[in-house]
Amino acid sequence: MARVKRASLRALVTKDSQEGEGLLQRRRKVFRAAKQAVIKAGQYAYRGRKIKKRDFRGLWITRINAAARLHEMSYSKLIAGLKAAGLTIDRKVLADLAMNDPTAFGVIAERAKSSLQKAA
DSSP, X not given: OOXXXXXXXXXXXXXXXXXXXXXXXXXXXXXXXXXXXXXXXXXXXXXXXXXXXXXXXXXXHHHHHHHHHTTTOOXXXXXXXXXXXXXXXXXXXXXXXXXHOHHHHHHHHHHHHXXXXXXX
16 A cells, blocks of 8 residues: 655644644644644634724723713713714724823814704
């Protein structure tokens, strides 16, 4: 019979072993455990990329709300005022302004407040 060469399997083992290098104990030494760990790590990473977007949006809303309260407004009133004024600023930029440039955020908040009063 012909001799079976395991070059392709060796390449797989090497690839998965390299991806699982930072793991501990048998998860980095035993091929089967390393392969399972690498697959699970990929699942966690995929899920984490989705959760990160949710977490950041929540953080931005919290920062905007805190800054809006300094101008006697709630978050929801600020957002409604911005829509009424026709200002399209996303939450990421608003949160950055609230943190790093409070005077600019104050100007935006006043425009939102005045547009709410006009609409009412």
